[in-house]
Amino acid sequence: MENLKILLVDxxxxxxTTLAERLELRGLQARAALNGEDALHMIEAxxxxxxxxxxxxxxxxxxxxxxxxxxxxxxxPVILLTGRGSTxxxxxxxxxxxxxxxxxxxxxxxxxxxxxxxxxxxx
Amino acid sequence: MNKCTExxxxxxxKITAGITHEMKNVLAIIRxxxxxxxxxxxxxxxxxxxxxxxxxxSMVRIKDQIERGVGLxxxxxKFAHSTDETLSKIDLQDAIEQLVTLAxxxxxxxxxxxxxxxxxxxxxxVTLVTRHVQLQMALFASLECCFTVLSAGGxxxxxxxxxxxxxxxxxxxKGDLPGLSEFTRNIxxxxxxxxxxxxxxxxxxxxxxxxxxHGIVLSFPDEITR
Numbered sequence: 011m012e013n014l015k016i017l018l019v020d021x022x023x024x025x026x027t028t029l030a031e032r033l034e035l036r037g038l039q040a041r042a043a044l045n046g047e048d049a050l051h052m053i054e055a056x057x058x059x060x061x062x063x064x065x066x067x068x069x070x071x072x073x074x075x076x077x078x079x080x081x082x083x084x085x086x087p088v089i090l091l092t093g094r095g096s097t098x099x100x101x102x103x104x105x106x107x108x109x110x111x112x113x114x115x116x117x118x119x120x121x122x123x124x125x126x127x128x129x130x131x132x133x
Numbered sequence: 134m135n136k137c138t139e140x141x142x143x144x145x146x147k148i149t150a151g152i153t154h155e156m157k158n159v160l161a162i163i164r165x166x167x168x169x170x171x172x173x174x175x176x177x178x179x180x181x182x183x184x185x186x187x188x189x190x191s192m193v194r195i196k197d198q199i200e201r202g203v204g205l206x207x208x209x210x211k212f213a214h215s216t217d218e219t220l221s222k223i224d225l226q227d228a229i230e231q232l233v234t235l236a237x238x239x240x241x242x243x244x245x246x247x248x249x250x251x252x253x254x255x256x257x258x259v260t261l262v263t264r265h266v267q268l269q270m271a272l273f274a275s276l277e278c279c280f281t282v283l284s285a286g287g288x289x290x291x292x293x294x295x296x297x298x299x300x301x302x303x304x305x306x307k308g309d310l311p312g313l314s315e316f317t318r319n320i321x322x323x324x325x326x327x328x329x330x331x332x333x334x335x336x337x338x339x340x341x342x343x344x345x346x347h348g349i350v351l352s353f354p355d356e357i358t359r
Binding site: 022024025028029031032035036066067068069093114115116118 | 154157158160161162163164165166168169172173176187191194197198241242243244285
């Protein structure tokens with residue numbers, strides 16, 4: 011897990027930058043994108059090993075971003091973040107190829123555990 | 134009970150879901166900020182000095198998010214109280230301003246800016262005796278009509294307009310808009326327009342397109358009769 015390259019995608023800037031700082035304190039390399047378009051550019055420029063992606067974003071929504079990531083980089087595991095009380099969007103995301111989903115507010119230890127599982131599941 | 138009463142529940146759900154979703158983001162930021170401080174403190178006493186700036190920033194973020202959360206809770210509470218009475222005397226400008234704050238998240242998701250216009254005339258506040266929730270439904274439906282035709286970067290202005298001596302609500306869609314005939318067709322053939330017509334009728338009012346301004350005019354009686 012040390013030095014794992016993570017891309018965090020969420021339009022809530024303060025959430026995503028703070029989460030990136032916490033992951034960096036744990037020795038991980040976390041970058042943040044504030045929208046789907048930027049995330050896709052960042053993936054092309056420097057492919058991360060895992061993507062943490064918010065479902066509900068202005069412009070290109072999380073599920074559309076997921077589809078585009080999977081079309082070009084099917085090997086990158088994607089964990090979705092959802093703020094909704096229902097699991098509907100998370101399940102839809104998993105049908106589209108997401109590794110799993112987590113609800114906001116997030117438990118960082120749960121996120122790390124989920125990322126470990128996702129990396130281990132890689133062929 | 135009129136047919137719009139049945140739709141009030143769905144409207145309540147939609148607005149409440151939007152606000153509570155935003156509340157979750159507030160809580161997520163507070164959790165990460167307090168978590169970051171906890172992480173730093175648990176490293177070593179030296180780390181506290183080294184990461185002083187991060188600790189300070191986290192404290193500011195928490196303070197800001199608490200303010201944001203208080204604002205959201207106030208809006209939600211005010212919205213919930215709009216059902217207190219079936220008919221009530223409503224300050225129209227207040228109702229517009231409240232609706233605009235409730236709809237901000239929906240506008241943001243569409244990359245559209247939502248603004249309230251100050252009344253174009255001086256005088257006492259414009260008041261209506263009507264069904265508060267349904268009035269908000271009508272205002273929201275008019276915004277949704279604009280969302281139908283606006284692309285990212287657009288703007289919606291909403292306010293009170295004096296029209297032939299009567300007060301009306303004027304909703305203007307601004308931005309990269311389709312041509313006039315397409316604008317009219319896109320709105321008038323949309324489900325949102327149909328919904329707006331129904332709600333306006335329930336309030337004994339009307340909604341029509343103001344093609345020249347790329348807008349919508351909503352008219353309501355001063356006092357509802359039913």
